[in-house]
Amino acid sequence: MADTFSRKKRSWIMSRIKGRDTKPEKIVRTILKSMGCRIRRYDTTLPGNPDIVLKDKWKIIFVHGCFWHGHKSCSRSRRPSTNRAFWNRKIDGNIERDLKVRRKLKNMGWRILVVWECQLKDNTHLKTSLAKFIGQRTRRSI
Numbered sequence: 001m002a003d004t005f006s007r008k009k010r011s012w013i014m015s016r017i018k019g020r021d022t023k024p025e026k027i028v029r030t031i032l033k034s035m036g037c038r039i040r041r042y043d044t045t046l047p048g049n050p051d052i053v054l055k056d057k058w059k060i061i062f063v064h065g066c067f068w069h070g071h072k073s074c075s076r077s078r079r080p081s082t083n084r085a086f087w088n089r090k091i092d093g094n095i096e097r098d099l100k101v102r103r104k105l106k107n108m109g110w111r112i113l114v115v116w117e118c119q120l121k122d123n124t125h126l127k128t129s130l131a132k133f134i135g136q137r138t139r140r141s142i
């Protein structure tokens, strides 16, 4: 995939994608709330400022954009063919940072689930894996 966007457009896309309160996060939060979870957002006291924190359950959910966080073997994470060195450095850096953050949190006793942007397409599957993670069975009616 060539980087067909102009610099201006690309930086706009970057700011949109990197911004907080993204749509994917909202989708995940809405599902969790429907399961009766109490959610804390962007806990700045924790490594990596996790997107969603279920404090009473000692569980954390990261909602990752496939491109920025380098989702392995996912079509959405294909890197632009121009400025290769830049993108590799950038995205490999993100992957490494994510790994470090997860390791730190695990050592603190947190359990972690990473939800990828592309997984949001299949709502039923997402609900099932979220329910499994928070240790709750999905109700038939959902």
Ligand SMILES: [Zn+2]
Pocket (backbone or CB within 6 Å): 066, 071, 074, 075, 076, 077, 116, 117, 118, 119
């Ligand atoms: Zn993906």
